[in-house]
Amino acid sequence: MxxxxxxxxxxxxxxxxxxxxxxxxxxxxxxxxxxxxxxxxxxxxxxxxxxxxxxxxxxxxxxxxxxxxxxxxxxxxxxxxxxxxxxxxxxxxxxxxxxxxxxxxxxxxxxxxxxxxxxxxxxxxxxxxxxxxxxxxxxxxxxxxxxxxxxxxxxxxxxxxxxxxxxxxDYDELTKVAKAVRDTQRRVDTAPCELTTSIYVEEAKALVERLDDPNVSITIIQGEDLREQGFGGLWGVGKAAEFPPALVVLSHVPETVEKTVALVGKGIVYDCGGLSLKPTASMTTMKSDMGGSAAVLGAFEALVTTGAAPTTAVHALLCLAENAIDAKAYKNDDILTLYSGKTVEIVNTDAEGRLVLGDGVAYASKHLNPDVVVDIATLTGAQFITTGTVHAAVLTADEEVEAKIVAAGKTTGDLTYPMIYAKELLMPQFESKVADMTNSVKDRMCASSAAAGHFVEAHLDAEFTGAGKPFLHVDIAGPSMSAGRATGHGAALLYQFTKNF
Ligand SMILES: [Zn+2]
Known part of the structure; x- marks a missing residue:
């Protein structure tokens, strides 16, 4: 039964x-x-x-x-x-x-x-x-x-x-946040044939309709439009799939805005690894590779329904693609130009998350005037080794932001723990002979989860970083699933972080 x-x-x-x-x-x-x-x-x-x-x-x-x-x-x-x-x-x-x-x-x-x-x-x-x-x-x-x-x-x-x-x-807050967390679990648990990129876009639209709030809007850039507008990461990763990649931006802009938070989620609806094909054992459960985007959508829902951050504009960016194989699939040795304008030599098509996130954080930092950019992703297998299966691994240059995300984790139960921030040491891992960087590290035994965060960071708009605004990277590869079921990790975390930011 x-x-x-x-x-x-x-x-x-x-x-x-x-x-x-x-x-x-x-x-x-x-x-x-x-x-x-x-x-x-x-x-x-x-x-x-x-x-x-x-x-x-x-x-x-x-x-x-x-x-x-x-x-x-x-x-x-x-x-x-x-x-x-x-x-x-x-x-x-x-x-x-x-x-x-x-x-x-x-x-x-x-x-x-x-x-x-x-x-x-x-x-x-x-x-x-x-x-x-x-x-x-x-x-x-x-x-x-x-x-x-x-x-x-x-x-x-x-x-x-x-x-x-x-x-x-506060039963009302708890009810609304718990609902968003359970919606996050449902989306992550859903079989990939039932949650294609196109269905996911419809789900985001349906959420906006359900929220029925004049301050909420949605922008969708989908398929060939991504290529034409310079989203080389999203297009490159997603172009081989049956359903097209998409960048979905849900925005909640209240009457009075004192702060702006951009939340960017990795939404790989299925990750077979691409041409760098995963073995069966590690491919199974890869329906959960959209867990970051689900957490972003859940946090957005909770923030809008509770009104917990009444003077904070929130932008939720879902970077949606399926990492699939067909004749159009992107290859190792390809060079993609991301939305940041930077070029990336592909050395592993299974390191696709950082490519779609690179586009996402570049767009957010360039066009949305955020005071902080947060990305969240089931990004690296190395995260399991870094902080385990219960704690997400977080990376930021800003000690205050680091303290806030750790505190938000303790408050909600979506635990986190910091990784080393040392881009001087880790970015050389991505050195390429022919492009600005490769998409995977040379040495897997050298803080590769933190390095992946630095890769994403490298695609932020120069004006944003020049203004000293903080970036936070959250890797939930381990905690997003437990015993074959989605945990919803990240939704309540980002809700709480944004509420207190
Ligand atoms: Zn992958």
């Missing part, structure tokens, strides 16, 4: 319990699940069925790593209810977030029933933890599946928080 379509509904459900919910799950860091210590739980109508004496065994045994207790009680209407209390490990060292989003998500997966409505209560210290906790829980029920076997049922998981310090949770 296919998994049901799960709606996630955040709200003050402890104060006003949803009717008819027979499965209730309380998740809390180890040591937090003492009902008498959490008035929000004991005073809640949702849990009134728990007799005082029944609460005693719910004090989970100390020293257990993943302890849980499930008991059956009788609801106010006399029907049976299943109540589970479970611990998750919340041990955090300095590079983890405000709470262990990974452990909380795993606990939700284990303890929340797969079907039927459910109420989930997460025990947190404060509203900031609730935000990260809500996003972690929401990621647990992906929207995309093509399993057959019957109609997909719909069900709702109601989520609330028992907040120890009593601070108020």
């Amino acid at each position: 296919p998994a049901p379509i799960t709606h996630v509904a955040f709200g003050p459900h402890l104060a006003s319990a949803p009717e008819g919910v027979r499965a209730k799950v309380v998740l809390g860091p180890k040591g937090s699940l003492k009902l008498d210590a959490i008035p929000a739980l004991t005073e809640s109508s949702a849990f009134s069925s728990l007799a005082v004496e029944a609460a005693a065994p719910l004090h989970l045994p100390e020293g257990e790593r993943t302890a849980s207790v499930t008991l059956w009680t009788t609801g106010e209407d006399g029907a049976a209810e299943r109540v589970t209390l479970a611990h998750f490990c919340n041990k955090k060292s300095r590079n983890m977030g405000v709470l262990r989003s990974d452990k909380l998500r795993a606990a939700a997966e284990t303890h929340v029933p797969a079907t039927g409505d459910a109420l989930v209560v997460v025990v947190v210290e404060n509203a900031a933890e609730a935000f990260a906790a809500g996003l972690a829980v929401a990621k647990n029920w992906p929207l995309y599946t093509r399993k057959t076997g019957g109609e997909r049922d719909e069900r709702t998981v109601y989520v609330d928080f028992a907040v120890a310090d009593g601070s108020e949770v």
Whole structure:
């Protein structure tokens, strides 16, 4: 049977319990699940069925790593209810977030029933933890599946928080950001035959229509127009595919603009490697090579719907192409002229992301007058080695921007960690005899993830960099997927970064 379509509904459900919910799950860091210590739980109508004496065994045994207790009680209407209390490990060292989003998500997966409505209560210290906790829980029920076997049922998981310090949770913000994150997951999970560049363009248009905001607009440069206007990277990479490449720019420009942020996402809807063909094992999952663009689109949706950055103009650039093979495919030894005007000798057609991003950041920095340009991409296999499968790797010359993206990661659970910034040492890796640069490093054992970021940076408009404006590169190759499923990594991260910029 296919998994049901799960709606996630955040709200003050402890104060006003949803009717008819027979499965209730309380998740809390180890040591937090003492009902008498959490008035929000004991005073809640949702849990009134728990007799005082029944609460005693719910004090989970100390020293257990993943302890849980499930008991059956009788609801106010006399029907049976299943109540589970479970611990998750919340041990955090300095590079983890405000709470262990990974452990909380795993606990939700284990303890929340797969079907039927459910109420989930997460025990947190404060509203900031609730935000990260809500996003972690929401990621647990992906929207995309093509399993057959019957109609997909719909069900709702109601989520609330028992907040120890009593601070108020912003359910509206959480609802909107979580929706954008789940949309991001859905787009990344979608099979490439269902998310071609052309369908992706339509999806972006549909989002603009759905947002129905007079301050939102969309610009699309597609197919041959890219070649004619000088987007040698997008055109070169995407011209061999059945559906044409495209640069999509979604803009939200409020009445009063104090700052402008440009977010540029890699949107390779499928990456077989091109003529530098990937082996099967590393080609499978390459539907996720558009994860950066999905994160940008998700962040844009969240920023517009929440209004969290009311005086910030946001431009979301999706660099869409399929890296495919046919007689027109770009080749090793080709030289492409990117939108920056710089020439690139192709030495590896599988290093295509930086070519489309080079065009994207060149366009953004030249035409959109941004105060910061951020690019995000599933860019390098080396990112796995640099910062692992949970943390994105970030590159910037600006220490303040670096601190802001790390903080945004800790707030949202989309973790990040900085790479070395040393273009003097790394750009010589791209030295070419016949062009301004090659598209791949000479030495793979020399910080090649950071080098790839410097490659993208090299295509920023000279006036933008000359003005000392910051550039930030985010590589999410590792964290974009987990166990064969999209995580939505980057959407909440860029939302939070832009909100605080
Ligand atoms: Zn590639």
